[in-house]
Amino acid sequence: MSFKKQENQMIEVCTRLLTEGEVDVVIGFSSDQLGGCAIPSFIRKPLDVKDLKWDDTCTPNLAKYVIERKEKVAIIAKPCDARALVMYQIENQIDRNHVYIIGMECPGMKLSDGTPAPGCQECTVRTPPIFDILIEADKIQTFEVSELSSNRENSKTSFVESSMEWELEDRLKRFQDEMQKCILCFSCRQACYGCYCKTCFIERDVPNWLPQDLDISTKMMFHLGRAMHLAGRCVECGACERVCPSGVKIRYLIQELTDLCHEQYGYRAGMDMNETPAMATFSLGDREIGFLGGDQNES
Amino acid sequence: MSLEAISKKRIKELLESLGEGYKLVAPAWEDGKLVFKEIKNMDEMVISHELPYKSPKEFLFPQLERMMCFDTTGGVTVEDQSEKTIVFGVKPCDLEALKVLKAVLAQGKFHDAWFVTRMEKTIFIGMGCSSEKPGCFCAQRGINRKYSSTCDVFLRDMGDHYKVEIITDKGRSLFNGLDLKKFKFEEVSYPENMAQSSRPTDETPRLLEIDAEENVVFNQVDWDRIAERCLGCGICTYLCPTCHCFAFKDVKEKDLSVRYRVWDSCMYPKFTLHASGHNPRSTKKERFRQRVMHKYVYIKQNQGYTACTGCGRCIRSCPAGMNIKTVVSEIMEVLDE
Amino acid sequence: MAQQQVIMDNKSSLDKWEPKIIAFLCNWCSYAGADLAGTSRLQYPPNIRIIRLPCSGRVNPLFIIKALTSGADAVMVSGCHPGDCHYLAGNMYARRRFVMLKRLLATAGIEPDRVHFTWVSASEGNRFAQVVDEVVSRVKKLGPNRIAGDRDEL
Numbered sequence: 001m002s003f004k005k006q007e008n009q010m011i012e013v014c015t016r017l018l019t020e021g022e023v024d025v026v027i028g029f030s031s032d033q034l035g036g037c038a039i040p041s042f043i044r045k046p047l048d049v050k051d052l053k054w055d056d057t058c059t060p061n062l063a064k065y066v067i068e069r070k071e072k073v074a075i076i077a078k079p080c081d082a083r084a085l086v087m088y089q090i091e092n093q094i095d096r097n098h099v100y101i102i103g104m105e106c107p108g109m110k111l112s113d114g115t116p117a118p119g120c121q122e123c124t125v126r127t128p129p130i131f132d133i134l135i136e137a138d139k140i141q142t143f144e145v146s147e148l149s150s151n152r153e154n155s156k157t158s159f160v161e162s163s164m165e166w167e168l169e170d171r172l173k174r175f176q177d178e179m180q181k182c183i184l185c186f187s188c189r190q191a192c193y194g195c196y197c198k199t200c201f202i203e204r205d206v207p208n209w210l211p212q213d214l215d216i217s218t219k220m221m222f223h224l225g226r227a228m229h230l231a232g233r234c235v236e237c238g239a240c241e242r243v244c245p246s247g248v249k250i251r252y253l254i255q256e257l258t259d260l261c262h263e264q265y266g267y268r269a270g271m272d273m274n275e276t277p278a279m280a281t282f283s284l285g286d287r288e289i290g291f292l293g294g295d296q297n298e299s
Numbered sequence: 300m301s302l303e304a305i306s307k308k309r310i311k312e313l314l315e316s317l318g319e320g321y322k323l324v325a326p327a328w329e330d331g332k333l334v335f336k337e338i339k340n341m342d343e344m345v346i347s348h349e350l351p352y353k354s355p356k357e358f359l360f361p362q363l364e365r366m367m368c369f370d371t372t373g374g375v376t377v378e379d380q381s382e383k384t385i386v387f388g389v390k391p392c393d394l395e396a397l398k399v400l401k402a403v404l405a406q407g408k409f410h411d412a413w414f415v416t417r418m419e420k421t422i423f424i425g426m427g428c429s430s431e432k433p434g435c436f437c438a439q440r441g442i443n444r445k446y447s448s449t450c451d452v453f454l455r456d457m458g459d460h461y462k463v464e465i466i467t468d469k470g471r472s473l474f475n476g477l478d479l480k481k482f483k484f485e486e487v488s489y490p491e492n493m494a495q496s497s498r499p500t501d502e503t504p505r506l507l508e509i510d511a512e513e514n515v516v517f518n519q520v521d522w523d524r525i526a527e528r529c530l531g532c533g534i535c536t537y538l539c540p541t542c543h544c545f546a547f548k549d550v551k552e553k554d555l556s557v558r559y560r561v562w563d564s565c566m567y568p569k570f571t572l573h574a575s576g577h578n579p580r581s582t583k584k585e586r587f588r589q590r591v592m593h594k595y596v597y598i599k600q601n602q603g604y605t606a607c608t609g610c611g612r613c614i615r616s617c618p619a620g621m622n623i624k625t626v627v628s629e630i631m632e633v634l635d636e
Numbered sequence: 637m638a639q640q641q642v643i644m645d646n647k648s649s650l651d652k653w654e655p656k657i658i659a660f661l662c663n664w665c666s667y668a669g670a671d672l673a674g675t676s677r678l679q680y681p682p683n684i685r686i687i688r689l690p691c692s693g694r695v696n697p698l699f700i701i702k703a704l705t706s707g708a709d710a711v712m713v714s715g716c717h718p719g720d721c722h723y724l725a726g727n728m729y730a731r732r733r734f735v736m737l738k739r740l741l742a743t744a745g746i747e748p749d750r751v752h753f754t755w756v757s758a759s760e761g762n763r764f765a766q767v768v769d770e771v772v773s774r775v776k777k778l779g780p781n782r783i784a785g786d787r788d789e790l
């Protein structure tokens with residue numbers, strides 16, 4: 001019910017924005033002809049606004065469609081999309097004045113088979129951190145299956161499975177098993193809000209980071225390298241796992257860094273526009289976990 | 300063409316006795332997806348009319364193929380890792396796709412020796428397809444869902460038994476010396492019209508074809524808008540049964556250097572990057588246009604048919620909901636005007 | 637399979653096996669520290685291959701991952717002590733990155749002792765020799781790298 005009400009409000013706002021010429025294009029969700037999850041859609045005429053929809057299948061992260069756009073845009077932003085927009089603003093990828101953010105309170109999205117989308121179950125941010133207009137939900141009802149998911153510690157075990165408590169051998173096996181599935185199609189990179197480099201490190205020839213073969217070490221290089229690039233920048237939208245055609249579950253690596261970053265530096269990506277990202281700053285008292293002659297509590 | 304009726308229940312036994320000296324590849328479940336994979340245990344094998352998630356192209360044209368190696372003395376060894384293989388349960392759309400792969404890699408002036416060897420050693424056993432998945436549009440591509448002759452043996456579904464149609468000599472050799480009576484389905488009568496009745500009876504929709512000058516399609520279609528949603532990943536090309544672009548890679552392995560061939564994709568920016576740094580297809584618009592044009596215009600110019608079989612895999616797996624079927628219909632509408 | 641073989645081969649000749657360790661040293665402190673260790677004729681194991689960089693802040697985490705996936709048995713990074721950076725704060729940024737990298741590798745199941753970070757100043761020739769000693773002995777305990785691919789780009 002709540003979705004329908006939000007949808008009506010959203011359509012009203014979008015119609016106004018387009019009719020008054022405040023924006024040139026609305027980036028939102030519309031139905032997929034195949035009856036699966038909603039797909040991104042770009043609305044330019046007020047008459048087409050009725051195509052927009054808002055329900056529990058609006059899984060795609062739309063933020064990536066905003067960068068490198070010269071038009072004025074309005075974007076339907078779930079909390080994760082909004083967090084990505086905050087990061088884009090901090091990283092100078094968008095001009096805030098050209099982006100109108102229609103924030104949607106979000107109870108979490110579902111995949112076409114009805115299961116919670118990756119990242120949605122353990123998500124703790126239900127209201128977008130920035131918006132120009134907020135479309136509230138009556139009551140944010142998250143998945144029944146995950147009554148416990150409001151508690152971060154519990155939910156963490158569900159997919160990160162506190163992997164640091166595992167034996168080293170099991171951790172390596174888990175990682176390598178996932179790598180075995182990867183076909184290096186780079187969909188995770190394309191779908192990730194944070195991977196917008198003009199030339200990705202894997203596409204460089206000099207130095208050639210990634211030999212174009214399918215060796216497991218190549219896959220490790222790619223996934224570890226990408227995880228490192230997202231350290232402290234991940235907005236936990238789960239797109240990487242959602243789009244993977246081979247079902248590689250690699251989000252736990254980045255999540256571990258996200259949690260570490262929060263624990264050590266008190267930083268969560270995309271929550272506050274005025275905060276400097278953890279990896280772009282330092283403090284004199286930073287701990288040296290695992291350094292030789294430093295804090296030894298980890299090695 | 301010999302016709303034999305084989306009981307559906309005995310099909311696994313038949314394959315086991317055929318499989319002597321062959322690697323058997325058939326649909327099986329893996330991680331909740333039906334894929335073609337090597338069958339070591341017959342229980343794994345799934346005989347169904349469902350179209351598998353991936354096409355069997357990787358068994359003819361693997362994602363990574365070791366082509367040759369060079370040693371320090373100047374010696375070159377051409378590698379051949381092909382094995383005698385039976386690919387079972389290939390659906391007509393994937394069989395039709397073999398035509399495209401063959402036309403590109405095994406016909407004309409230059410032949411791809413690795414592909415040709417694999418092709419020669421592989422026997423395709425086709426089967427009809429009855430389940431239409433969302434996104435399937437083979438009918439609109441003029442493909443008969445129930446039958447294709449681009450294989451070595453075809454199993455025609457007759458309700459409680461399969462009618463075995465041997466199409467090529469290679470297919471026949473498989474059955475040589477085999478007592479088919481053992482697997483025979485007893486009460487056989489062939490109604491004459493059975494073959495006809497298996498043809499699609501529903502109204503033939505308009506074929507999805509682009510009949511227009513290359514320049515017209517290239518310039519008159521609003522590719523910017525069409526490609527707007529595309530994320531630029533390569534899933535569509537990796538899952539497509541007809542996509543066949545590849546790159547070479549020379550790598551060092553101990554004291555050898557080895558030339559590999561790996562799949563490449565026209566959706567990647569590096570695909571067309573020149574050494575000068577210039578990239579003729581620098582944005583997703585150009586790259587997506589290339590994919591559609593290649594399938595529906597360029598191959599048609601060269602070979603006379605369209606290189607899309609309507610299997611719908613790219614549509615089903617696209618994370619952004621790109622739909623080549625609607626794209627082509629939109630282009631046809633533009634051209635109609 | 638091939639990799640298993642390599643490990644087996646290495647294991648059988650484990651007594652002969654010497655680890656290959658890549659050391660990324662900053663130009664201003666640690667490289668000079670290594671120099672001092674040399675000119676002072678201090679003994680330390682010859683297992684390290686030094687790569688000189690302007691600053692520990694220049695160490696791209698990819699360098700380290702690439703070294704490991706390409707067959708280095710361990711990687712060591714050393715820069716100026718916090719507060720002494722020639723570029724004022726390069727090592728301070730690096731410090732956060734290294735904490736992240738270390739945890740990332742541990743999560744992926746790569747032994748923490750494959751990657752070492754430390755600070756050595758230009759006057760600490762003794763300390764440099766000690767650090768190398770310590771790193772080499774720890775890596776020797778781990779044995780050869782298990783995650784490396786068996787091929788290299790030409």
